[in-house]
Each structure stands twice: as structure tokens, then as C-alpha cells.
Amino acid sequence: MFESYWRKMGDKCTMVIAGYESLSYFADAKNLCWFLEPKLEEAVKRLHLTVGNAVVGDHHVVVGTGSSQLIQAALYALSPSDEPEPVSVVSAAPYYSSYPEVTDFLRSGLYKWAGDAHTFDADGPYIELVTSPNNPDGVMREAVVVNRPGQGKLVHDLAYYWPQYTSISRAVDFDVMLFTASKCTGHAGSRIGWALVRDKDVARKMTKFIEINTIGVSKESQLRAAKILGAISDSCLPFGPSKYDNFFEYSKTLMAERWDKLRAVVKRSNIFSLPKYPNQYCLFAGDSSEAHPAFAWMKCNDRIEDCDKFLREHKIVTRSGRRFGTDPKHVRISMVSRDEEFNLFLQRLSTIQWSG
Numbered sequence: 001m002f003e004s005y006w007r008k009m010g011d012k013c014t015m016v017i018a019g020y021e022s023l024s025y026f027a028d029a030k031n032l033c034w035f036l037e038p039k040l041e042e043a044v045k046r047l048h049l050t051v052g053n054a055v056v057g058d059h060h061v062v063v064g065t066g067s068s069q070l071i072q073a074a075l076y077a078l079s080p081s082d083e084p085e086p087v088s089v090v091s092a093a094p095y096y097s098s099y100p101e102v103t104d105f106l107r108s109g110l111y112k113w114a115g116d117a118h119t120f121d122a123d124g125p126y127i128e129l130v131t132s133p134n135n136p137d138g139v140m141r142e143a144v145v146v147n148r149p150g151q152g153k154l155v156h157d158l159a160y161y162w163p164q165y166t167s168i169s170r171a172v173d174f175d176v177m178l179f180t181a182s183k184c185t186g187h188a189g190s191r192i193g194w195a196l197v198r199d200k201d202v203a204r205k206m207t208k209f210i211e212i213n214t215i216g217v218s219k220e221s222q223l224r225a226a227k228i229l230g231a232i233s234d235s236c237l238p239f240g241p242s243k244y245d246n247f248f249e250y251s252k253t254l255m256a257e258r259w260d261k262l263r264a265v266v267k268r269s270n271i272f273s274l275p276k277y278p279n280q281y282c283l284f285a286g287d288s289s290e291a292h293p294a295f296a297w298m299k300c301n302d303r304i305e306d307c308d309k310f311l312r313e314h315k316i317v318t319r320s321g322r323r324f325g326t327d328p329k330h331v332r333i334s335m336v337s338r339d340e341e342f343n344l345f346l347q348r349l350s351t352i353q354w355s356g
């Protein structure tokens, strides 16, 4: 949905890579993450400083093929190597639907999916995936497994902690923080994510995982991402010609328009409801607003058991609440599709009335 912004930017992010460039596996052999392009590291740090959403001072940057690869690298790095049983991996429901799949796909001996963090009560070590703002429901979250000193490790998945989706209330400073270009800039296809990791050994292990998995991360993608992140930081400079050149203001306006349209349609329906988000002050924007999450977590009324099935009958494809470890009365709807798709969705949704 951010394509219009990038079109407006014209050639600002165009880059040419000659046939003789970027051949080596290595980007900087002296860096702990030896395949990380220095230009990307610099652009990542500059962007976090510009937005003020995460501290970067004493964290190591590890680049991944999307944050999907970094989730796996973090699970590997945080799993104890001397335990007879795999460590439990939990996340509070509703949780991002890929977590169970990613955790159990290879039936690792190191870690296993243990479900909803709210109900987790087994003894022993665990890893909690904390997604904030959360996918699917857009809520700002904290770890929920408490009173287990020394047993738990946290991975903060901050894919959506950017000003177009939510207010930036502070620069977060967690041990392992994951970000991705796909949600920040819209460049999902470049497959670039990055982790900010406090502990050197954890960062080293994550780097090792990526070395074994893909021997590094595409340099073309890293260089393109560096250029794009750089352009976003430039767009936030105070002397820009128009506030709509500021990427985050532009994209927040788009998100807010879509949410307004969806809320208007849902208000007229006698079937659906949406979460309410509080007004919160954003340090980056310098004003207060409610969240505009990348997904709508929509609920249907008591007379409909399976909202996903109901909507499919009306030619609307969603993801059922079941996939997120919760009830089928909820569905997740993408708010970041292309304009034509989003408008068609609204049009179809607005024609549905309860007639039972």
C-alpha cells in the first residue's frame, strides 16, 4: 500500500550494481555479523535514532533474510544446549500464526512450540515471543509469563513498532529486538530484517545460524534496503518541502484513512465489531493519535460461529482466529493491501447484513 509513496520518490532509491561488484560472501570480515553490509548497519542505526523507537547504542546488529529467518536464529541462539528436553516456546494468544509453524516445522531437538503464554505453567526454561504491537490485534504488549526468575528468555518482535501503525512512546531497550523492512517501508520482497541484540554471544550464535542456513544475506537486498532506509531518514529531516514527503506522516495518513473507512462500514453493520485503541502521545509525531494497525482484528456477533467461513461465503478471504490460537469468531484482515483490493473488500463487506 506504500507503493504510491515510492512512486512519488521517483529515482531517489534507484541503484545500479555493476557485474563486478558485491561478489564475495563477506561484507566486513571484522564485524561479528560478517555478512552485514556496513551501509545497512549505518542506515538501520540512523533510522532508529531518527524515529526514536529503539536504542541502538550497545546492541549488535544481525541482518537476516526477513525477520522470519531471525526468529529462527533467535530460537536457536537462546535455546540451552545442555538440556535433555527441547525448551518451550510460547507467545500470548492471539499470537502471530507463523510462530507455531516456524517453531515445529523441523521438529528441532532444541525447542518446541508450547502454545499460549497465558496458560503456560510447565517448569523449566522457556522462550517467550513478545509481539508489540501485536499481530493480529494491534495491541502493545509486554511479556506475560512472570515469576520465573532466570528461566525465561524473551524475543521482542517489533515488526510493527513504527509511527504509521502506532504511537512511539519510548525507545525500547530489550535484549533481542526484531525489525523488518517489510512492515517498515513496505519492501517485503527484498527480504531484509534486522535484529538488535544486546549479548555478544547471542548475536554470535544468531550469526552462526544464518551462516549455516544461507551463508549470509543477499548483498543486493542489503544495499537496496540501506538506500531505502536512508531515504526514509532523509524524508524526516525538518526542512523537507512538504509534510507528505515525510514517509511516516504520509503512510500514517494512508493507514488512518483506511481505518476510518473500515470503521464507518463496520458501524453500519449489525454483525461486526472492531477493537478500540486509546489515544496515545507519539514522541516522533509530537501529537496524540490512536493506533492504525496493519491488521484489523474483526469479531462477528454471537449468531455466527465461524466468521472466516461466513466471510468466505461473501467472497472475502480472511485468516481465522483459530490460526492465532483463539476463537473462530475473530478474523484477521489485512489493512495493507493495494487500494483496489482494499476498496473491493470494503464494498463487499458493506453489502453484508444479518438476515438470520
Ligand SMILES: Cc1ncc(COP(=O)(O)O)c(C=O)c1O
Pocket: 065, 066, 067, 068, 069, 096, 131, 135, 157, 159, 179, 180, 181, 182, 188, 191, 192, 193
Ligand atoms: C509479527 C511478525 N513478525 C515477523 C514477520 C515476518 O516478516 P518478514 O517479512 O521480515 O519475514 C511478520 C510478517 O507478517 C510479522 O507479522
